[in-house]
Amino acid sequence: MFLNGLYTDGYTCRALFARKVLLSPAEENIRLELDDLSSEEVNKHFRPCTVDPGRRDPFVSYQGGSDIRRLSSFEYYNMGGNITRMKEQQKHKHRLGIEKIETDIPSPKTASVEQFVLYITYMSQHMNTLFDFYNFETAKVEWLN
Structure with missing residues (x-):
């Protein structure tokens, strides 16, 4: 419902x-804490990791030992479809002559x-x-990017 704001x-x-x-159903009100589980249960059912955003990559995860996982900026934008949408928009601009006008x-x-x-x-000549x-x-497209 719109609140007139x-x-x-x-x-x-x-x-x-x-x-x-x-x-909500009663089972949704259950709140588990880390102390409710033993270390064996945690290792059996979960894969605990620490997350550090780092300075270069949007996502860096330390999984223990030498298991470090990274997601580069290129991978991040590519997974979201930003690069594909931008390329398609550039092609569309080129076809319509908008690229030259801009x-x-x-x-x-x-x-x-x-x-x-x-x-x-x-700007008046090309406004329409x-x-x-x-x-x-x-x-x-801008909203999705």
Whole structure:
């Protein structure tokens, strides 16, 4: 249920929702602590590890002994599909000519009035093309990334 709350800072949007809390079955209320299990039970049913985010890799796990597992940034982004989505979007931009339009945009960061007028003129000429490309489909890709 929407709680009539919508907040934005110009870049992100936050909406307030609520839902009914369902009663949980009794077995979901069981809380086990580490002291409830013996070391044999822990070693038999679990694989304890320590996790350190490290400085280079998003995930580094020490499993004991010399068993260290890493997940590189490339693997992390590839597993999430970011790289594939970005490549597909670049191909789509190239096919529609958006890549060329974006490359040729003059810089708005200038002290020259003439240069800024050039920027405004260029953006006005290509505004509809850019709005047609950056619609809900591209917003979905950005959200997934």
